[in-house]
Amino acid sequence: MSTLASAIKWIKKDRVDPILKKARSIALCAFVSHIWKARNAFIFDGTPFTEEAIFHKIQKHINKIIAFLLLDAQKTIGQNPPPRSSTHLTMAEKESSPSETSLISNKEETPNGNTFDFKKGVKNRFETSPHMKKLPPEFVLQLERNPLSATLAEIPVIDLSGLNCPSEIRTSTVKAISSACELWGFFMITNHGIKMSLIEEMLGVAQEFFDLNLSEKMKYASEDVMSPVRYGTSLNTSKKHNLHWRDYFRHYGHPFQHSFHLWPVNPPKYRNVAKEYLEEIWQLAMKLGGAISEGLGLENGYIEKSMGEGLQILAANYYPPCPEPDKTLGLAAHSDHGGLTILMQNGVDGLQIKHNGEWFSVQHVPGTFLVNIGDYLEILSNGKYKSVEHRATVNAQKTRISVAVGHGPELKSPIKPASPLVDEREGIHYRPITYQDYIRLQQSITTRGKNALQAVLINK
Ligand SMILES: O=C(O)CCC(=O)C(=O)O
Numbered sequence: 001m002s003t004l005a006s007a008i009k010w011i012k013k014d015r016v017d018p019i020l021k022k023a024r025s026i027a028l029c030a031f032v033s034h035i036w037k038a039r040n041a042f043i044f045d046g047t048p049f050t051e052e053a054i055f056h057k058i059q060k061h062i063n064k065i066i067a068f069l070l071l072d073a074q075k076t077i078g079q080n081p082p083p084r085s086s087t088h089l090t091m092a093e094k095e096s097s098p099s100e101t102s103l104i105s106n107k108e109e110t111p112n113g114n115t116f117d118f119k120k121g122v123k124n125r126f127e128t129s130p131h132m133k134k135l136p137p138e139f140v141l142q143l144e145r146n147p148l149s150a151t152l153a154e155i156p157v158i159d160l161s162g163l164n165c166p167s168e169i170r171t172s173t174v175k176a177i178s179s180a181c182e183l184w185g186f187f188m189i190t191n192h193g194i195k196m197s198l199i200e201e202m203l204g205v206a207q208e209f210f211d212l213n214l215s216e217k218m219k220y221a222s223e224d225v226m227s228p229v230r231y232g233t234s235l236n237t238s239k240k241h242n243l244h245w246r247d248y249f250r251h252y253g254h255p256f257q258h259s260f261h262l263w264p265v266n267p268p269k270y271r272n273v274a275k276e277y278l279e280e281i282w283q284l285a286m287k288l289g290g291a292i293s294e295g296l297g298l299e300n301g302y303i304e305k306s307m308g309e310g311l312q313i314l315a316a317n318y319y320p321p322c323p324e325p326d327k328t329l330g331l332a333a334h335s336d337h338g339g340l341t342i343l344m345q346n347g348v349d350g351l352q353i354k355h356n357g358e359w360f361s362v363q364h365v366p367g368t369f370l371v372n373i374g375d376y377l378e379i380l381s382n383g384k385y386k387s388v389e390h391r392a393t394v395n396a397q398k399t400r401i402s403v404a405v406g407h408g409p410e411l412k413s414p415i416k417p418a419s420p421l422v423d424e425r426e427g428i429h430y431r432p433i434t435y436q437d438y439i440r441l442q443q444s445i446t447t448r449g450k451n452a453l454q455a456v457l458i459n460k
């Protein structure tokens with residue numbers, strides 16, 4: 001299929017969501033006009049052009065256009081949620097529906113035009129062809145350089161016990177957190193108070209979940225980015241893009257009463273372990289939020305209050321061994337939409353962060369957590385703290401599991417810079433948007449990076 005034909009098919013795909021439909025239709029016009037301009041530019045500088053080359057040249061611009069149009073369309077259409085489609089069924093409805101997995105097509109054309117059951121996930125693919133030597137072309141990404149060649153990051157390591165100490169030590173710990181947020185948007189914490197046995201149990205139940213048979217996991221499959229429980233693969237399979245070597249399982253945590261009953265009952269220990277883990281991580285996030293409020297000079301409890309009413313999302317990521325790990329990624333470069341993410345992994349490295357425009361790999365020390373600043377805190381701090389762009393690489397030998405827990409405000413609450421941090425002369429740097437709309441905006445962009453944040457950034 002030609003690139004233009006796939007673009008038209010992609011634009012027509014979201015029939016259910018008026019915001020996306022409108023944004024994509026306008027993007028189609030922009031796309032055609034960009035093709036025309038890019039073609040002329042190629043002719044002008046004498047370089048031979050192909051549709052593929054043109055597409056790559058303009059893909060980034062198109063995603064930016066979509067992001068802007070989404071914001072605009074939200075204003076025109078209003079904030080009504082999109083009509084419920086079959087994929088918006090709650091898990092309770094799903095459990096009573098024997099055909100829930102057929103609601104989601106398992107066979108679809110990949111961006112390169114091949115057809116295979118990619119929605120079954122990479123674990124399934126790896127297990128059904130264990131001798132695979134070449135990476136299927138659908139997973140080959142256009143990467144500037146071998147992602148495995150990144151240098152090791154010397155990220156700040158912060159001893160969190162300092163927050164329980166007399167004022168001088170507490171003050172210096174707060175300062176260390178504040179400067180890590182400003183310089184890296186990323187740090188490692190030790191003495192955080194969460195038992196190693198609980199961390200291991202959480203990793204264990206995550207592994208057991210991914211080991212379930214496919215039909216069991218597919219009960220949780222959903223293409224609705226707002227679904228409180230969601231099993232999936234790659235980046236976002238409701239959008240056409242080259243695939244990523246990852247399966248994931250996500251669900252909302254705090255406040256538990258909204259989603260606890262939707263969590264898996266298999267493996268049998270899952271609910272208890274995940275709940276205990278999320279409760280402890282929640283306490284830890286509140287503690288870090290307190291230190292960050294203090295570091296930003298905000299009134300006591302500012303961030304705890306906004307995130308205290310808010311949403312916690314657990315994402316368990318599964319990256320099986322990959323035949324050609326230098327040609328793809330487990331997870332594309334992105335920043336997290338929430339305020340704070342607390343991440344741990346099974347002892348197999350793969351995380352990379354972008355620092356001063358360069359990719360660095362992160363060596364994780366077992367028993368510690370990695371903490372990163374997300375977009376919500378960048379916006380709240382009016383740009384003082386930067387959310388960190390990160391990605392996950394894969395390897396040829398070992399399965400990697402990571403468990404990331406994100407913390408953000410309540411879905412309907414507006415996210416905007418905190419007034420005490422807004423300089424009267426400079427004003428706010430980010431357009432206000434509800435957290436829910438921001439998540440939708442971010443998930444609609446397939447070449448993530450920090451494009452969603454760019455879309456709400458006010459250029460001065
Ligand atoms: O697997 C990792 O190390 C990163 C996971 C991540 O960034 C995410 O789930 O948002």
Ligand SMILES: [Fe+2]
Nearest residue numbers: 335336390404
């Ligand atoms: Fe992330």
